[in-house]
Amino acid sequence: MAGFKEIVGHEQIIEHLQNAIKLDKVSHAYIFNGESKSGKKLLANAFAMTLQCEKGQSEPCMECHSCKQSVSNNQPDIIWVTHEKPNSIGVNDIREQVNSDIQIKPYSSPYKIYIIEDAEKMTTQAQNALLKTIEEPPVYGIIILLTNNADELLTTITSRCVTLNLRAVKPSEIKRYLMETLHVPDYQANISVAFAQGNVGKAIQLASADNFNHIKEEAIHLLKNIQEMEVHEVMEKIKGIHDLRIEINDYFDIIMIWYRDVLLFKATREVDRLVFKDELNSIKKQASKCSYDGIQNILDALEKAKQRLNANVNFELVIELLLLTIKESSK
Known part of the structure; x- marks a missing residue:
């Protein structure tokens, strides 16, 4: 798990999130919308870690107890919602892991942050159940929906969330990362970048x-x-x-x-x-x-x-x- 400065591209989204933290205008619900491997999970991790960081700055310090917990995936107030069915997030998943749990105050942090990956897989009943929490969240509650296609979410959900659309990253940025950080040979980096079409995760997958x-x-x-x-x-x-x-x-x-x-x-x-x-x-x-x-x-x-x-x-x-x-x- 890394902070914002380790993320390749998505500068506008990072600036938006960091400004929200600096100005104390963090929303209670976000949608990170973008294709698979585009960086949604990295952004959500960095955002959640920064919000819970004990230094209270716009970048996680990576040294405090909370950041160390986040790095080891043991931060008790950052909750990743899971589901047993591979292609469906059911109403009970939302009720048990979000609606009921969010009533309990944070263990040790200013926020309780719920991250729902593949949010477009929520059934209509699950989305309606989540809507009740998004409409009246506790002051410490933040819900982040990661989705490949925000159009599949109910308009009642999207209208109550801040939607951040991930865009293609410049090929030059991806190539520089592959060559300088992952030490990928020039020719292999060129093909990986062309193949990825602005998707950093895809480029890394092929290059690696x-x-x-x-x-x-x-x-x-x-x-x-x-x-x-x-x-x-x-x-x-x-x-x-x-x-x-x-x-x-x-x-x-x-x-x-x-x-x-x-x-x-x-x-x-x-x-x-x-x-x-x-x-x-x-x-x-x-x-x-x-x-x-x-x-x-x-x-x-x-x-x-x-x-x-x-x-x-x-x-x-x-x-x-x-x-x-x-x-x-x-x-």
């Missing part, structure tokens, strides 16, 4: 993967040989990506970076801006074969495939439609 080169080589091999392969062969390759410990959407993002390189080279003939510079001959070859419309069709198909999988459309059907589009559009 022991099988990074294997992931990259698998994807590139597929893209270089897709025209010679039968659809069922490619499908078997993609089905096996769980062995690479990477999510299918992230794998799609790697493919998307490849076709963006093809499009960029076709349009500009510039090599320096390519992510896959060491595959220049293959990039050139595909750029000469593919039309602009064909490349755009592939990029659009990748986005549609991600949306369909998120909507739980049949996996095999989604992949088959995607592969047929890629094969047809890259001739």
Whole structure:
């Protein structure tokens, strides 16, 4: 667990939170809204730790008893709400862990802070139960909702919370962090940054993967040989990506970076801006074969495939439609 100064990007949100602390205008309810791995948990941790810090400043001191408890995840007045069902936060979870518990005053801190991760998974009944607490919280109560999609929360909830939307972090900031802090090689950092599209957590995940080169080589091999392969062969390759410990959407993002390189080279003939510079001959070859419309069709198909999988459309059907589009559009 770290303070605000260790967080990469999100300067506006950090400034907002620190100003609220300095001016003693901390809200009783917040929504941190952003995609998975974008930094919501880091921000919530830093905010909670700072609020409970015994020094009372806008950055946790990391030395007081409260900060040491927070670092070891033992701060009794920072409560992470848990749930047994993986895809649902039920009404009893909220009643028992928030509504009932918040009536008990803090053990040793100025606040009792409740952090609900994946808040969009709360059932309607759970959200209505939480609403009663958000409407009339005790003076020491603070509720922080972490969500990938705030639109899935009831408007009665969102209207009573301060919503902070996490935005993409500048590629230069992510690359600097990967190279200077994690000591990631330049080439690997470039691919990780391009793949992450402003998401620091995604960049770290790929850059830290022991099988990074294997992931990259698998994807590139597929893209270089897709025209010679039968659809069922490619499908078997993609089905096996769980062995690479990477999510299918992230794998799609790697493919998307490849076709963006093809499009960029076709349009500009510039090599320096390519992510896959060491595959220049293959990039050139595909750029000469593919039309602009064909490349755009592939990029659009990748986005549609991600949306369909998120909507739980049949996996095999989604992949088959995607592969047929890629094969047809890259001739």
